[in-house]
Amino acid sequence: MxxxxxxxxxxxxxxxxxxxxxxxxxxxxxxxxxxxxxxxxxxxxxxxxxxxxxxxxxxxxxxxxxxxxxxxxxxxxxxxxxxxxxxxxxxxxxxxxxxxxxxxxxxxxxxxxxxxxxxxxxxxxxxxxxxPEVTRQLVGRYASRIAPSGAAHDDAALTPREREVLRLVADGLSNAEIAAELVLSHETVKTYVSRILTKLDLRDRVQAVVYAYRNGLVR
Incomplete structure (x- = not known):
């Protein structure tokens, strides 16, 4: 801007x-x-x-x-x-x-x-x-009610590392925190998040969190 x-x-x-x-x-x-x-x-x-x-x-x-x-x-x-x-x-x-x-x-x-x-x-x-302070409690409670609209998605398309990143996103971690957790660069994490959204046809990080809870991917 x-x-x-x-x-x-x-x-x-x-x-x-x-x-x-x-x-x-x-x-x-x-x-x-x-x-x-x-x-x-x-x-x-x-x-x-x-x-x-x-x-x-x-x-x-x-x-x-x-x-x-x-x-x-x-x-x-x-x-x-x-x-x-x-x-x-x-x-x-x-x-x-x-x-x-x-x-x-x-x-x-x-x-x-x-x-x-x-x-x-x-x-x-x-x-x-x-x-972050309410992500787990609120998403866990209501995720089943708010599936992203559109066709069903198949998380089998995700690689093991992408699944791991998605779980951390759902845990409320920022890209910087995920990078520190997985010992990756910030740019690499951004790339993983972008791939996850593309593969699952999700609009943004919010829908990714909801998706992860709905599909039992959260630890």
Whole structure:
């Protein structure tokens, strides 16, 4: 990107919305281009302003964050927008519906400010994000409900090393952590992850984690 990452913040709670916007706008590489309080406004603003990332709440009036995400980033959307879902811990099932709708990842609302900023940057870069502290618990609970759409995939196409990398991805490890665990270079791990997504016809890292849990590949 040549300029700051453009961010749209959508949350029906004014304090949270203003707080997020203030934190994001204070960063030299991030720029808040708009804020809104419901999913319909998020869809309308995102289509008009074309932000790089939408920070999206789940439960909102008029149109909830799940449906708004589906309209902005779901299958069949011609020019999808990257969505980072933020939610409270007790809305975990809604989070997974949002991931199935096309979100690139999620964070908890009580996450440290730096984690929110890093999450926005991660999603803007084209990577997917799962809050590491809740990945195992939430994905394990709901993975069976949110299979990636499309044809069934055959993990037999994966090499033993690719299966190992996939398991570590599902354990919530970053590429750098996987590289350290397997004594590989960061670039090699990125290549493995890319091959896994291609072979299994998965959209991103989020779907890879869900796939691994659904197919019993997690240790």
């Amino acid at each position: 040549t300029g700051p990452t453009r961010v749209l913040v959508c949350d029906d709670q004014a304090l949270i919305r203003t707080g997020f916007a203030t934190i994001v706008d204070a960063q030299p590489d991030l720029e808040v281009v708009g804020t809104c309080a419901d999913g319909r406004a998020a869809v309308d603003l995102a289509r008009r302003l074309r932000p790089d990332v939408v920070v999206m709440d789940v439960r909102m009036p008029v149109l909830d964050g799940i449906e708004a995400t589906r309209l902005l980033a779901g299958a069949g959307v011609a020019d999808p927008v990257k969505v980072l879902v933020v939610t409270t811990f007790n809305l975990d099932e809604y989070v997974y519906e949002a991931l199935r709708a096309g979100a690139s990842g999620f964070l908890l609302k009580d996450a440290p400010a730096q984690q929110l900023l890093d999450g926005i940057r991660t999603v803007a870069s084209g990577a997917a994000l799962l809050a």
